[in-house]
Each structure stands twice: as structure tokens, then as C-alpha cells.
Amino acid sequence: MMSSNQDKLSNIFLTADTKKTVLTLRGFCAAVFGTETEADLKKTERELSKQGLLHSLVETSDLKDEHSRPAKQLMVSSVLDQARRKRHLIVFSQIIQIRNCLFLFYHDARGSRRWIRLDNKSADSISTAFEAVSNYEGKALVILPTGELVSLLRTVVLKQGLHITAHSNPIRIAIDIYHHSPSEIELKSKPSFCRKPSGGMTHLDKLEAESIHIIREVMAEANNPVMLYSVGKDSSVMLHLARKAFYPSSPPFPLLHVDTRWKFQAMYDFRDYMARESGMDLLVHINTEGVAKNINPFDHGSALHTDIMKTQSLKMALDHYKFDVAFGGARRDEEKSRAKERVFSFRTASHRWDPKNQRPELWNLYNGKKNSDESIRVFPISNWTELDIWQYIYREQIPIVPLYFAAERPVIERDGMLMMVDDDRLPLHPNEQIHLKKIRFRTLGCYPLTGAIESDADDLASVMLELLSARTSERQGRAIDSDSSASMEKKKQEGYF
Secondary structure: OOHHHHHHHHHHHHOOOOOOOEEEHHHHHHHHHOOOOHHHHHHHHHHHHHOOOOOOOOOHHHOEOOOOOEOOHHHHHHHHHHHHHOOOEEEEEEEEEEOOEEEEEEEEOOOOEEEEEOOOOOHHHHHHHHHHHHHHHOOOEEEEEOOHHHHHHHHHHHHHOOEEEEOOEEEEEOHHHOOOOHHHHOOOOOOOOOOOOOOOOOHHHHHHHHHHHHHHHHHHHOOOEEEEOOOOHHHHHHHHHHHHHOOOOOOOOOEEEEOOOOEOHHHHHHHHHHHHHHOOOEEEEOOHHHHHOOOOHHHHHHHHHHHHHHHHHHHHHHHHHOOOEEEOOOOOOOOOOHHHOOOEEEEOOOOOOOOOOOOOOHHHOOOOOOOOOOEEEEOOOOOOOHHHHHHHHHHHOOOOOHHHOOEEEEEEEEOOEEEEOOOOOOOOOOOOOOEEEEEEOOOOOEHHHEOEEEOOOOOHHHHHHHHHOOOOOHHHHEHHHHOOOOHHHHHHHHOOO
């Protein structure tokens, strides 16, 4: 191929109009040779490859998000199966740059390549490009993005949803094959730690003052305290109260996360973000003995998994670091056994709890004296209700895990519970199918043991409105609470949170 033909190929890219004309290999061939014979197509392909313009095809195993995290292959398989059954066109797409020009590059499962010139990386530009794809292909599309394009499509999905329509053809944007981006946690407004009550003290002001008093009381008595951080909404409120109690300094104790390895990925992202944002030390403890035996909720059940990876792991961590007091985010209204527990809950040398042997707490006076081998679990938000928690989060603008807000997420229905597909470790049973439903969570834990609820509550105001009409406990979907009769109380007596 002569140099003039090389220039023609380059010029096609550089002069592609911004009306989103779809460039194809056959189009290049026709522009250079005036024909589309197989021989000329191969020449065009070779020349494009020499010039670095023929980008390699993406396999399902190559799919990665904007943070180079691999796609959930379980979700990829489900999306592809559904697309094939419906005879939709499967499109692998990414953003590329050619000589300072931006392009949307995509190919189908057979390897047919296409290029579309982009004005910029805005959501509107990306949406217009995919409308051009829909118009050119003339059929329903399933888009599997990779790399930087995933981040851009998150903005499109936030505005239009996972399913959009262009030229009467439905387009399915499959960003649900990835985890949520950690950047979604970033706050629109920072919480305040020096808010002054206006007028008289409200109900929330009184709860806040009581909790801060408890936290400070512990610091006056404890030698080596720690705050248990389970990453849920209650932990978020408790952390906020602790930061308020010692503002502008950071709280004088670390955070301890007992990691079962089965939390939602969004919880891990949020945990790391909050540790950085608060300036506190984060200790993560995993029961290595349980890991060696591969203890997990699917093969061993919720009771054994919880005992080994939560209860025993917590006791190991407290003994290892020699903590004498541990703050916990439990509330009395959550579960009937928790209603029996005092704010200061004393534990024996083996961390056992005796519900019949508790100290009175009259007039908010707390007795923190203990023997050297004993420890104390302290619950600063024990007197709060679920509604109090949400109202306080709303008032203080406290960041929480995005899973508390409704969004379209992949789920399966199992044992009367909506289980979110969070990673590839989830074994699908025969005839089980993954569906997209608009769901959220009222409580968070290990994802195989935590049921979602169908909901449209996608902001704090609608979450609180939904809560006012709820007739079930927030822990209704927690499998660990119903392993057996009085299971939670038994777990607590053995040393559970």
C-alpha cells in the first residue's frame, strides 16, 4: 500500500465528522481502494494494524472498570445469556484516543470493528454516540463497557437508568457487571461537627448529648478502648458521634473491623474511605483458621460461619490487641435480646455475656469498674431507634454506604430472600436466574446472609418516608437472626457483637 493510501486512512480518522458517523473497516477499504474485495480488506486491516489504528478485540475476561477491577463473570455470563436468548447485539466498547482525537471504539462478538468520533467525554456526547450505534446497527443493543468508559456510563445510567431507548431500539448498558465505583462515596457536603442547637434541645439533641456523654465516660475509665466498625448505618452514626465528642482532634482510639471476607464490596470501599476521611487507625482482623478451612455461608451455613468468622474472630482480635473496652453500634429496638442488654455490658475473661448478671444504670450513672481479666462492650446508641438513626443521618449529612439507597441491582430469589449478586463466589442453583430489580438494604452484613427489599427510596427523605410505613423489623432479612429459637441471644452469650 502506497504512502498516499496511508495518508488516506489517517485522514479518515482525523476528519471524521462530529455528527457521529460510524466508521467501519469496509468503509476504510472503499475510501482507499474504491472496492471491498477480501484482498483489499486484508490490506486495509494490515495497514491499520501497522499504524496502531486497529485496536485489539476485548474478551469477557478482559473487562475491567475504571479502577482496573475485573468484571463479575457471573454477571457477564447472565447478561450474555439473556442477550442471546433475545437475539440482541452484544457490543464490547471502550474510549480510545487516536492522534489527539477521541473515539468510541466497539466491536461485536464476531469481531467486526467500529469507530465513532467523540466531541468530548461528557455524558451527552457518549449518549449521542450510542444513539448513532443504535441507528447504524438497527437492532437492540447490549453494551459491555470497559476501562474509562465505565466511569462515563455511570453518569449516563444515573440520569437515564440501565435501560434506554434510541430510534425505537432498546439499549442495555451493562455496568452492573461491575461493582459500584469507590468515588461514588465522595460527599456532596461535609458533615458538621460543631453544630449549635437552635432554640431548645430537640429529641435528637438529647440522644446525641447522651451518646457523647457515654463515649467520654468510657475514655475516663478505659485503658485501651476500641470502636467496633461494621460499616453499617449505626456504625456510621456512632463514628460521627465519636468524632464530635473529641472535635477538632480525632478520636483517641482505633477502629476495628472484623472481616468475614463476605461483606459487600461497596462496604469495603466505604470502610477504607471513612478510615482515610476520619484520620483514624483502621485495624482489620480476619480469622486465619477459618480462612484455612474455607468457612463460608454457602457450604457451612449461617450459624457456623457467624460463629467462626465473626464471634471467634472478634474474641481473638480483642485478646490480641488487649482491648479492655469495645464500643458497639447495637440498639435496643433492633432485636429482643439486645433490649435486655445494658449500655455498659460486662464480659467475662472468655468474653461471655450473662443477661441475668448486669449492673443497674440509674440516672445515667455508669459503673466502669471491672476485674483485670474482664472487658466491657459499650453501646452509645443503645437508646436510639431506626428512625432516630435516619433522622440524625439526614440532619448531620453523615455519609453512608450507597447500598442503603434504592437502585437497579442484580439479584436472585432464594428461600424467600432477595440476594444481591455481589461477586463470582455465589453458586447459582439449577433454574435460578439473575434479575435486575430496584432494591435497597435496611441492614447490611455478609451479602449471602442479607436480604434486600424492593424499593424506590433513592434518597434520605424517601427512605424515612418508607420507614414510617414499614411493618417489619429492619433485621427481618438477616439470616443469622433466625438460625434457631433465641439464636441472637445465644450468639451474644458466646461473645458475639
